[in-house]
Amino acid sequence: MNIQDIRSFFPILDQEVNGKPLVYLDSAATSQKPVQVIEAVDRYYREYNSNVHRGVHTLGTMATDGYEGAREKVRKFINASSMQEVIFTRGTTTALNMVASSYGLDNLSQGDEIVISYMEHHANIIPWQQVAKKTGATLKYLPLTEDGSITIENVESTISDKTKIVSIMMVSNVLGAINPIKEITEIAHRNGAVMVVDAAQAAPHMKIDVQALDCDFLALSGHKMCGPTGIGALYGKKQHLEKMEPIETGGEMIDFVGLYESSWKELPWKFEAGTPIIAGAIGLGAAIDFLEEIGLDNIEKHEHELAQYAMDRMLEIEGLTIYGPKKRAGLVTFNIADVHPHDVATVLDAEGIAVRAGHHCAQPLMKWLEVSATARASFYLYNTKEEIDKLVEGLINTKEYFGNGF
Structure with a gap:
């Protein structure tokens, strides 16, 4: 399937913004949706909208089959060993908070250590800060190399026998760095710690095998x-999930409710209180079908080519700085000397080019980079080199607009 065939599935791309053809370079924030996903959600609401699990009527059965069928698709997508290890959540943030609150609070105490890195998204920092405050555990940060990479040497020197939890993103949403999760997991386990993986920026772009990684949790x-939007998943090893208490309680997640005591359903439903995100799960299942039809290997290869092309072109612009390692996922974070990133994004928007500007929910990393904010262009399976050429042209125009021409 060629790039134009792929783009034809995304109706939002066929429009003009500010009188110019849309160039969408903000997929790290949120990706666009193919018609297959839009139609799957629409079909649920039009044809078999019903609650799941509880009803025995036809629509209820169809909804349950769609919802649990999506869980099986997620299981295969990440190669979990059982559907019991896949919990639907509102997204990565909810999943990481669930691990922190349910596992972290019950398994950490004074003197224990939690290890994360400077590059983490706020969703993988704040929950652990809260756990550390409540348990007396110490929060430690993995140092980064000059280009923003994590080395095995630094992992070895940071994780100790006091470390109980290591939580690292698989791909940085700012630097594009692809972290050695399998090797970090081995070191964590050798020291008796569990490994939590933030895969928000990895799952869309590359194959993930949780059994090969041997991680304990993945979001x-x-x-x-x-x-x-509003749907995600938490993978957890069954041995951990069975011991964890739910952080939300109510309908659906119960086995028996008495006047003073209640018991929980088996996995994964004990963590899914109330009416779940049915349409979202069905849409996620359709998205997985779509991605697997294109092929994750093909998507990863395409994005790496775009990222390399973008860096080569952008470095032609005098005064432009790119952050992160040379080998990276499909995004480029940058600044233009003496031009604020928000101004860069505003001028580009006038040309129909959508990029992200700000701290990208990574303020500790911004401090480490010694900047207040950056601009970011992120690519996905529907982007082209021609769009990157438009980006470069827009950046040159931005420099000229702010009096920083050649």
Whole structure:
């Protein structure tokens, strides 16, 4: 399937913004949705909208089959060993908070250590800050190399026998760095710690095998991988999930409710209180079908080519700085000397080019980079080199507009 065939599935791309053809370079924030996903969600609401699990009527059965069928698709997508290890959540943030609150609070105490890195998204920092405050555990940060990479040497020197939890993003949403999760997991386990993986920026772009990684928990978001907003998943090893208490209680997640005591359903439903995100899960299942039809290997290869092309072109612009390692996922974070990133994004928007500007929910990393904010262009399976050429032209125009021409 060629790039034009792929683009034809995304109706939002066929429009003008500010009188110019849309160039959408903000997929790290949220991806666009193919018609297959839009139609799957629409079909649910039009044809078999019903609650799941509880009803025995036809629509209820169809909804349950769609919802649990999506869970099986997620299981295969990440190669979990059982559907019991896949919990639907609102997204990566909810999933990481669930691990922190349910596992972290019950398994950490004074003197224990939690290890994260300077590059983490706020969703993988703040929950651990809260756990550390409540338990007396110490929060430690993995140092980064000059280009923003994590080395095995630094992992070895940071993780100790006091470390109980290591939580690292698989791909940085700012630097594009692809972290050695399998090797970090081995070191964590050797020291008796559990490994938590933030895969929000990895799941849309590369194959993930949780059994090969041997991680204990992994979180992902549907909206970054062509799925709907408000749906994601938490993978957890069954041995951990069975011992964890639910952080939300109510309908659906119960086995028996008495006047003074209640018991929980088996996995995964004990963590899914109330009416679940049915349409979102069905849409996520359709997104997984779409991505697998294109092929994750093909998507990863395409994005790496775009990222390399973008860096080569952008470095032709005098005064432009790119952050992160040379080998990276499909995004480029940058600044133009003496031009604020928000101004860059505003001028580009006038040309129909959508990029992200700000701290990208990574303020500790901004401090480490010694900047207040950056601009970011992120690519996905529907982007082209011609769009990158338009980006470069727009950046040159931005420099000229702010009096920083050649």
